[in-house]
Amino acid sequence: MLTIARHELTQILRNRAVLVSGLVIPFAVSASLVWRHETFENIGSLGYLASTIVLTIAAFSLYSTVVTTLASRRQNLFLKRLRSTAARDHEILWGLVLPATAIAGVQLLGILAVLAAVAGSPDNSLLFAAGTLATIAMMLGLGLATAGLTHSPEHAQVTTLPISLGTIAVGVWVGITGTENLATVKRLLPGGAATELMTDAWNGGASVVDSLVLLAPTLAWVFLALFLAQRLFQWEPRR
Amino acid sequence: MSTSPVIDVADLNLTYGGFHAVKDVSFQVQRGELYALLGTNGAGKTSTLEIIEGHRRPSSGAARVFGHDPRKRSAVRPKVGIMLQESGFSPDLTVKESVALIGALTLREDRVERVLGIVDLNRKAATLVSQLSGGEKRRLDFATAAWGSPELVFLDEPTTGLDISSRDDLWTAVDKLREDGSTVVLTTHYLEEAQQRADRVGLMHRGTMHREGTVAELTRQLPGVIRFTLPPTAPHPPVKGSRRDDGTYVIETFTLARDLKELLQWAEGHHIDLQGLSAGPTRLDDVFRALDTDD
Numbered sequence: 094m095l096t097i098a099r100h101e102l103t104q105i106l107r108n109r110a111v112l113v114s115g116l117v118i119p120f121a122v123s124a125s126l127v128w129r130h131e132t133f134e135n136i137g138s139l140g141y142l143a144s145t146i147v148l149t150i151a152a153f154s155l156y157s158t159v160v161t162t163l164a165s166r167r168q169n170l171f172l173k174r175l176r177s178t179a180a181r182d183h184e185i186l187w188g189l190v191l192p193a194t195a196i197a198g199v200q201l202l203g204i205l206a207v208l209a210a211v212a213g214s215p216d217n218s219l220l221f222a223a224g225t226l227a228t229i230a231m232m233l234g235l236g237l238a239t240a241g242l243t244h245s246p247e248h249a250q251v252t253t254l255p256i257s258l259g260t261i262a263v264g265v266w267v268g269i270t271g272t273e274n275l276a277t278v279k280r281l282l283p284g285g286a287a288t289e290l291m292t293d294a295w296n297g298g299a300s301v302v303d304s305l306v307l308l309a310p311t312l313a314w315v316f317l318a319l320f321l322a323q324r325l326f327q328w329e330p331r332r
Numbered sequence: 333m334s335t336s337p338v339i340d341v342a343d344l345n346l347t348y349g350g351f352h353a354v355k356d357v358s359f360q361v362q363r364g365e366l367y368a369l370l371g372t373n374g375a376g377k378t379s380t381l382e383i384i385e386g387h388r389r390p391s392s393g394a395a396r397v398f399g400h401d402p403r404k405r406s407a408v409r410p411k412v413g414i415m416l417q418e419s420g421f422s423p424d425l426t427v428k429e430s431v432a433l434i435g436a437l438t439l440r441e442d443r444v445e446r447v448l449g450i451v452d453l454n455r456k457a458a459t460l461v462s463q464l465s466g467g468e469k470r471r472l473d474f475a476t477a478a479w480g481s482p483e484l485v486f487l488d489e490p491t492t493g494l495d496i497s498s499r500d501d502l503w504t505a506v507d508k509l510r511e512d513g514s515t516v517v518l519t520t521h522y523l524e525e526a527q528q529r530a531d532r533v534g535l536m537h538r539g540t541m542h543r544e545g546t547v548a549e550l551t552r553q554l555p556g557v558i559r560f561t562l563p564p565t566a567p568h569p570p571v572k573g574s575r576r577d578d579g580t581y582v583i584e585t586f587t588l589a590r591d592l593k594e595l596l597q598w599a600e601g602h603h604i605d606l607q608g609l610s611a612g613p614t615r616l617d618d619v620f621r622a623l624d625t626d627d
Contacts, residue, residue, distance in 0.1 A: 170420030
């Protein structure tokens, strides 16, 4: 797995399009959010800003990159090539998504550390980390599922839009309006419960038990996404 | 050494989308053999090969490789090298990186310099795959298949896109693999390669294993051909044949050597020049052409 991951990282770093869309743009957007943190505090809260950063990185650095990468590797038969070796399917998949996941993780750590330094630390770091990890797992699972419906890297520019923009939109909606109204709907949408959990964990005030319950919808999305991925994922281009 | 077949295919069937691509195909490949799986386009040989390689699940029947289900990659693949029909390398990796990656994943030991040396690609080691020609990509593909001298090598159209010199070099490398004990399964559209190299041939047609045997066994079923042209005033030759409008005689015979000898003696005795004389045993090409008439 690590051999595949090392070579995958090399490929990502050599591909300018992936580098810009998957790394530079999400990082620049997140950095600008941190720069304007007072504006976001006025609109919602610092926790809302932090959860928006997590969703932005997870949607673009991770989800879109994973879909684009897998579609590209399938299209040029690199997946079939890897399956011609002794490597098992889960080793191949983990090897291919690990670099994008690690890059997203490093980006998040860096940006959130800067946010904490300039605007104040989260009230409950562990809960915030749990919300972040659940979000990453959800976007990873959705990435595998979406890759099954994506024929090429160009097609990924279309197929990734509903989930990447939809998840961020849900995060903005929950972050600004809270969950006093339509709580069930907001929590069941992808990213809704995670946003509430991360916002509360950063701002403080919610009980740990109530916050942990909010992990359930996100984990349900993880299982649903993995179930769909198992059904939809293709190793070779359709004939 | 084990005498059990390296590959054992029994009653294999593959159906997809209502199309019966492989129908009750059975054959075995013995250790050390070069087995050529040949067929017309759409004959089902690629589907059959993909099942044996472990890339596809059969609809029914079974394929065993070294006694295992070929989809159990961890059990089978350390002994198997696969040269795919299409390249499947990442354009953003170098030649050296590509070989090192695939080689490491085979779980066999070898050196990048050695396998690139087999296909004369060491000078391209630092070149990105995207900058290789089609022929160089085929050679890179062979290099990955030859990594660690596997016990079984699949060569799917190995010489397509190669110039004659590269083709000869590749066959020299295949011969070396066989000397080291590798079993080879070959598919190719260059029938003369199969004719020269294969120990046995499986001839697929419309999803079935139409014929199987050595080249001699397959070609024995069709007559050899003698062709020549006679001057209009010449008497009829002693061997029965047909004369075409352009004056060319075509003699189809199962006793080629005897008939040719008789014909040459007759021509010499009558001081007749057999213009454009050609004589040859049946080739695999002729067996292929006969497929449609067999239907």
